[in-house]
Amino acid sequence: MKISYYPGCTLKSKAANLEAAAVAALATLGIDVEEIDRWNCCGAVFSLTADDLIHQVGPVRNLVRAKEQGATQLVTLCSMCYNTLARANRIMRDDAVKRDTINRFMDEEIDYAGEVEVVHLLTFLEREVGWQKIREKVKVPLEGLRVAPYYGCTLQRPADVGIEPFGSFHLMTGLLEALGATVTPFAAADTCCGSYQVLNGEAGARSTAAVILDNAAASGAEALATSCPLCEYNLGKQQGRLLEAGQITTAVPTFYFTQLLAVALGVAPESCLFDLNSAASLDLLKTKNCLVAA
Amino acid sequence: MAYTPEMKELIKRVEATRPERLARARRGENYPALTMAEREEVLSKYHPDYQSDAKRTVQVGPNKGDTFQEGVARLLESRSIVRPDKVNLSTVDFDTDVLVLGGGGAGTSAAIMASQGGCRVIIATKLRHGDSNTIMAEGGIQGATQECDSPYYHYLDTIGGGHFTNQRDLVAALAHDAPLSIAWLESLGMIFNKLPDGRMDSRHFGGSSRKRMQSAGDMTGAEIMRVIRDEVRNRSNLITTLEFHPAVELLLDEEGKCAGAILMNMETREFSIVRAKAVVIATGGFGRLHIKGFATTNHYGATMDGVVMAYRAGVGNKCLHSTQYHPTGVAYPEQNVGLLITEKVRGLGAHVLNIDGEQFCFPLEPRDVESAELIREAMDVGKGIITPTGRVGLWLDSPMIEELHGPGTVKKELPAKFIQFERHGIDISKEPMLVYPTLHYQNGGINVNGDSETIIPGLYGAGEAIGGVHGENRLMGNSLQDIITFGRRAGRNAASYIQGGVTLKGLTLDHVVKFEKELAEAGIEDPAIAPILLPDYATEEVVERRWTEALTDRAALR
């Protein structure tokens, strides 16, 4: 099976691990990832500001590319990319006035009206592959590994683009369980990681991160799974400093869900680029026998 | 303008002979090249340089008694833009170590090397920095970098191509420095066409014994120019660039050393005086003189200024009677007339054909021979193709390239050409191009030695403005090499000349006074005023309506 895929800028640099693992994992599932041609930035935070239609042009252009290339659904991994693309798609599908303005502005492109469905990989895995099939394909079950499923904000907010209803975490839970891990639900799973606040209020962002990490540790988690490079930065990168400053006491190694998926499916750890993670722990995976034998 | 239906009919004749010609090309068979004797014959009969009409001898200056084309002779025997006795040389506007005249490839590399030697540099150039012949060069740059090649063969090809009239120390310098220049460009970040392992993807060209042509797409000159201009901009602490500031006269000091130049701000028409311990003339060629009415490939400012200024200062020139006509200038569509179609097209295997689709020459003869053969086929044999605007041309069968090297090669190897023709509705991977010789290169220029020095201390020359490197005929890819080799040498040597200690005495224009006196003594009436800086393309009708005769004050309208 072939899927049209939108990566996002960060996944081509700092978060190459998020992507590499996904691609490798999907390959073992017989899914061919085809990156759309000529994509641009998803729009990131710009497209989320209230009344600035021009900033929708970036995300919409990617959707146009996908439509042009014959896709009916466009899969993406990063929470932020998913969010901006899905929201731009909403506007194009539901808001006739804005749709018309944007289409007129982009008169060098074909008209677009939300024809392509933006799908997050978690949704895709449940819907098109199924947890059962994944369970069958697992080579190295993550048995005994206790993982906190961290959603942050952009996977579920706003409700009309959320990958599942606010307060529900069954997608990531379903996946982690299928991989053999023990899921440790925790209250801060949908608390914002601090997002771009880290740029102008680092202290504030750091204390938010501390709350999340503390809460995860308290739930008994040994590791945390996320799908967002920004969350990974805020929780992972800051973790060392928080430990040092004594703001938290327990380390919670942070992984992308694609990395956990990949190792469970028997992908070699080198293909998952763990060295790019800020606070992953290969040792943890090793002691838990979660890595395929070299 | 796409080809007209009539022309499309004619193209069918080209297509009819193509399979047979391709088969021969695949077997490695070529139309036989001319012998030395045959070459000479076709040159003497058909090459514009060898025809005696519109030529004359000059009566003043270092080349007194030599014969030149009328347009060139007139500028050698010209008056200055300024009245030398009225210029106040005591207020100096800019003081610098090295003044480089010309912001093309030669001038720009000279500036970089001089700054490398610790000098403060001013580049004064006529148009924008980089608006030059350099930026237009497409095909490539020579340099014996491959194992099967060496400076020895580069020397031989060059001097043979120049009919053994080249100045030998210059040829030796060129062949010697060529790989060094290419390595320099590579280290500055120029993108060459390379094979995946980094090997230069070099090619043959007219007159080559080895594949020595290195290129950057079909924008080699543009890529060189972009890179070295960018490098100059990174050195703003030492190099100042003055755009739209051509030099109009050289300044000497009382001891006869070169000591700067007079510049003109073309936008405000103000003059300024630059005092410099060394000056590099890198003002390029003379295509815009349109010798014999030929169209040209050259940029807008190619008007021989440097040669004119040096001539008045006492520096003569060589080989300037010899002009290179590029055999394949565009003859259709009208918008592109005169523009160059790189020799690379023939290097890649395209045949030159007459109206019947027949080959009549070896496609990779030296350029002058090739041009003469085209002129003969069109004018004498009468097998040219006439365009709707009354120009004549011959076919260049570019679609052969797709057949020989695989579909897509034309677009990949000749991207700029492809776009240029596509804009006008012609797909050169499917349809041949119509070509005719066009005025391309000033073979000669001012006299320098292998160190880029003229006979005047402190005055250097580099690039198309100098003469002797190519003799009476230049091989493709040798002038891009010439500008880097001699540009770098000029910059480096100017720096070391200055480091040796230079004290300038009072500035003078006495050489101009003296030269103009000679003009008067020789009885030359109504001499041109030069450098002419820019050509004038006003039509006769416009000139008439400007009422030049009825004007009270002509100068007010300039």
Place this chain on the structure above:
Amino acid sequence: MCDADNTTTKKTIRVATGDRAILPEGAKTIPIYIMGKKYDVPETLTIMKAMEFAGFKFLRGAGCRGGICGACPTVYRMAGDYKLHYGLACQTVVEANMYLAQIPFFPANRAEYNIEEIGGAAEAIHALYPELFRCVACNLCTKACPMDVDVLGYISALKQGNIKKAAQLSFDCIQCGLCASRCMGEIPQYHIAQLARRVYGRYIQPRAEHLAKRVEEIESGKYDAMLQDLSAMSKEELEKCYVEREREPDMTAPGAWQPKETRYL
């Protein structure tokens, strides 16, 4: 016009010489509006030649006259159409009722750097041009490019850290500045592209090893005597060497062939 009768070659026709345009016999003129003012010019001329035909003399706005220097960017609209068009005056053919103006210069910020020190990582480019991240993908830059460069494409590639892709996509850039003139993010695209290409050429594209070796040989003086000998030869001796030299076969790959005579390599 393409009379099969070849004698037409010898018929004298009033043809344009040099670059001066003429109105060929029987040719039509069309109205164009140069900065709003009407002129009648022959069909089929480029904007540049048409303006000269009309009596303008360029100072700025003309350079190579061959579509490669970027001196002559021009914007125009057709009467009655909102669409802005962009082109090079030396390459774009006039059409009736076009309203045109040249933009011979547009200011754009350029960052100085040292090519020896910059290195091959995209972060260095990001640091010199943080405005790169002001791109909202409006694509006006691409629409404005007279060379059909995918400007948004290379800007996107640079944001993604893909210098090679940016270098390749921007290779045809002639730095006319039209992209920068249209950018709502105020990005100097063409300067950034130049930087990316140099970084690519210097640090990412593989170096030519045979070239490095040749440089060493030259610097060791290996060819000095050979070149001196050549310079000392008579014309006849040179001619003999010239005629006798072997020609590398056309269809062999570079680096694959060796001549029989190897003394002068």
